[in-house]
Amino acid sequence: MSADRPPSMDSLLSRPETAEPLSLYGREAVKEELRRAIAAGNTEPETLIGAARESLSRRFAPTVVRVVNGTGVLLHTNLGRSPLAEGARDAIARVAAGYSTVEYEPATGHRGKRQDHVRGAARALFGAEEALVVNNNASAVYLALTALARGRAVLVSRGELVAIGGSFKIPEILEASGAFLREVGTTNRTTADDYRRALSADTALLLTVHPSNYEIRGYAISPEPSEIAAVAREAGIPWVHDQGTGCVVSLDEFGVSGERTVTNCLADGADLVTFSGDKLFGGPQAGFAVGRASLLSKLAEHPVARVVRPDKLALAGITSRSTARPPLQSRRSRREPRGSALRWPGARSRSRSFRHSRFSAAGRVPRRSSRRARSPSRGKGCRPTSSPCGFDPGLLR
Template sequence: MPATRSPIPSIDRLLRTPAAAVLLARFGRDATLAALRAEAEAVRAAFRAGAQPPGEIALIDAAADRLARLFAPSQRRVVNLTGTVLHTNLGRAPLPEEAIAAAAEAMRHPTTLEFDLATGRRGERDHHVRSLLRELTGAEDATVVNNNAAAVLLVLNTLAKGREVPVSRGELIEIGGSFRMPEIMARAGCRLVEIGTTNRTHARDYRDAIGPRTALLMRVHQANFAISGFTARVADRELAAIAKNAGAPFVTDLGAGALVDLDRFGLPHEPTAREALAAGADLVTFSGDKLLGGPQAGLVVGRADLIRRLNRNPLKRALRLDKGRLAALEAVLRLYRAPDLLPQRLPALALLTRPESAIRAAAGRLMDRLRPALGPAWQVAVEPCRSQIGSGALPEDRLLSAAVTVAGKGVESVASRLRALPVPVLGRIGEGRLWLDCRCLTDTDERDLAAVLPDLGRGAM
């Protein structure tokens, strides 16, 4: 009997088609060839099992889908309707256009990252932000690393390795990703001395803990939680005086790191780096991508002699910032020279200060699009809610907001379909409903959702 003809054309023939030429130009020969072979093998297996083989175009389309999945980025843009503005899992603060442009320019070309044009010699990369940080905080000097955990690690390893650091039990924090202050201190090579109690720590507790092996006193920002009721906490000025009397530096970890008083924008007060230094801190550490509204970075400001010691630590090189993030950070810090314009220029602050009326209007527009997309099986409404700042900042304070809520049996399926959109939409489920907090819903988000929401109802109910 004659040999059975293959149910699919040869790979060489497929590669000569106009459709394959498009794939070759976009994905290259090796990847396209591998995708066509994989789809061809799947067709052969299905044919042997009795399935009808697809046509030539259908096979190439399947290979195109395979290549699209293979080359698709893992990190994707999402629409943040969770109600948490500075969401750690979503990248925290969105950057202003000035910072994005500065980072792109720095990454596109050689730069003066560590080159001094005046002398023609090697320069120092922190120079690009040092003067701005000194100006904005009142510090003698400053340095930067890749996040605030790294800043704390560098400070402790430099100033306290092999020695003791008293810390109030009420400040032994754990934040997202199982970051624990006691473990950071252990990695830094210093010994934690727990003092006071969870809710009450007094000046005498610090004085009693100071001994010949004490390296420094430390205040740690209570991120993601607050202690209220029968409490006692030593004021920064008194703690600074105790440290000075003992001949030890006083270090404050601010965590969220506001650079300006948020009161002026109608937000709850968060301690600033300038306030911490004025209260007597010798070094202050804080984040760049939280309330500051910049890229991920850890900033250390304070006494010049201590900053010099940090910069001499070999860990500094391992923790340093790349040129793109330095350029973005510099651009954001320059915006702070016009603090009255920050709500218009800094996206994070714009979201935090967004008027409730504007949020309600955005929620109404989203409801009008979502209701017909989901159909009558779901109850869709606009309800008041409260947003949170996020990233450990002001954990007890909430901001008045408005959300689109979806109620009905199996509301998790709606949340799942929203996450499956071309631009995934993230909300939160609570009280038996899906809440889509519209504080962070931008004009761009609304335009994109207008195009894709009509397809939402095609999923199974």
């Protein structure tokens, strides 16, 4: 072999040093990396195999890894939303380690139903007639629309035709479900009478959506929940509300006002409320639909319900949160001082001082990409809209 010519691929693959990469990554992946090393101008077998091993190690390293959230956004979708509460982590680990009763009833020895694990606890927690858990909130919204409104019209305010993240758009979800969108009001002003004027014989339901990543200010108006409930009752159609966050208790004393709880939404008169399990609820990715039993039975019996059903790990985490004390317990009820650690990890992050968070994140973010916050603020997804109490500007200097 010439000194300036690389060895043959067969000779490289047959060398003892290549045995481990072949067993770990497969023949084609090893050949691909060896070719890249050869194309880079290397000719020594040891150098080629070493370069291929290093490249393969980087290529197949885990990509979902733990990071420090220095963005200031507690429920950051790109960073996995809420950290799991300790009870949820423990429950998931126990179930993941072996077999489980996901669809088995030990008392009778018969097949069980996976929804039974969360139904009773969720009903008690939210004060709902019935509850259904699916794999995420978008699925819950889609299932509700396709089960209750396929082939018929759904009323939605133009100010609530939201787009969230990269692909969740209410108009597209409506179209995919087979329902027809009927826009109501204007972007900045929608009244109860606008809903009434949009009603027709083919109207299936009234849909309202929590504006998770924007806020309309200024010359704007929207009907009160009681007015929306009245319109739905008068028309004899259900009111479906996408609450989004899964807030269980009032956040007022944590410096966040105006976030209505799931129980509030049901008390307002919503017939069906959907929300995420991995936001303020503090569980794994999941979607809830809670409300009237007659509506939930239609969702549960629909073929799509099986397509979007939760797996055993999600069930374990959600069950632990549904049967535990509220994810965000009141400091006042527990007689704990302000700033104490909370049971929900995301809120615990909120209670940490900026100085402590700054030091724990030191060195994790390149300086050129860092941006200094001016104040801690409350926002809906991407833009802060208010400043929580207890902020010390000196911590940012």
